[in-house]
């Protein structure tokens with residue numbers, strides 16, 4: 001059982017453990033520019049974040065479960081969990097290449113050819129290839145099987161035409177994990193194919209969209225007669241849907257495993273920060289019950305993640321249960337973000353720098369939190385999965 005005692009969690013991890021190694025690495029390498037609990041102007045550049053992520057791999061913080069042959073560390077989900085607890089408890093920035101590590105990498109491992117695995121996987125961990133995910137389209141989000149981007153067979157590969165939207169990080173990516181169809185739209189799940197498309201291919205047009213927090217991460221990506229070699233096809237022409245859905249269910253369960261601990265550290269930051277000034281402490285005390293509920297939510301989430309890790313170690317399938325942590329985390333974290341935003345909005349104008357940093361962090365969490373119940377499958381879609389696949393409820397006739 002991987003259960004952690006809440007009384008000792010956050011205390012110094014056992015010497016020699018993977019958690020101790022991770023904590024020491026973070027303490028030695030997390031600079032002030034990179035910390036999300038500071039609001040330095042300017043903060044870290046994209047290149048600094050990329051270098052930091054490449055260094056994390058050398059330090060053993062990423063690629064933990066990937067086989068050594070593909071550049072990974074060849075360890076288990078237990079070490080992955082230990083590292084992620086420490087990552088979550090620290091104010092580290094979110095990964096630039098999470099799609100490479102958490103989506104493209106597992107898909108390549110599941111359906112890729114041996115030469116693709118040896119070529120593409122180490123480049124993800126070394127940050128030579130940042131990946132984006134080209135699944136959603138203007139008419140296909142929740143209903144992904146409705147996608148219309150076409151891949152037509154040519155003599156030496158595939159000709160791709162269509163449009164993707166909400167493609168996070170496309171303008172800084174070297175590869176796109178593209179889901180396209182070789183047949184007719186009416187074929188739905190059949191004939192969906194996955195490709196590893198080089199983003200510098202002629203005919204790809206990337207347009208950035210500014211989001212509510214001012215970031216320009218989202219993009220629209222247009223494919224106009226883009227030629228993709230057979231060598232960049234992932235799996236067989238009919239395997240796209242099965243591979244995508246299988247990996248998405250594991251993604252919901254294990255990706256960003258640090259989230260529950262990050263949630264805990266955000267609550268701690270809010271509580272400790274407010275306690276530093278009588279005026280902000282008075283505001284905080286008005287939210288005692290809501291704060292207590294958030295802390296309970298964190299414990300429930302951690303317990304759930306740890307139980308899933310135990311199942312994975314026992315070789316059990318996660319399947320639709322991946323929807324539980326995704327749904328619970330996104331809803332609970334959004335409630336926290338709303339409350340935290342209300343609290344920091346009431347901070348006095350002459351607050352000190354530490355409180356201004358806290359305010360900036362909580363505002364950012366509030367704005368980015370709006371999307372948490374949408375990406376990786378909306379709340380309604382998670383509820384639908386649970387109703388259909390766990391409770392086995394049928395649709396009304």
Ligand SMILES: Cc1cc2nc3c(=O)[nH]c(=O)nc-3n(C[C@H](O)[C@H](O)[C@H](O)COP(=O)(O)OP(=O)(O)OC[C@H]3O[C@@H](n4cnc5c(N)ncnc54)[C@H](O)[C@@H]3O)c2cc1C
Pocket residue numbers: 132133134135136137138139140141142143165166167168169371374375376377378379380381384
């Ligand atoms: C921050 C962020 C990052 C993203 N990054 C990427 C990315 O990198 N790559 C990518 O491909 N996509 C990405 N997406 C897109 C994301 O996957 C879609 O937004 C999501 O799947 C919802 O699709 P949609 O926006 O088309 O909404 P729709 O599917 O149109 O849904 C609209 C509303 O209707 C509800 N609804 C839809 N169908 C049902 C149903 N059957 N039953 C009940 N309610 C339903 C939904 O829950 C939602 O509330 C990202 C989205 C966000 C917010």
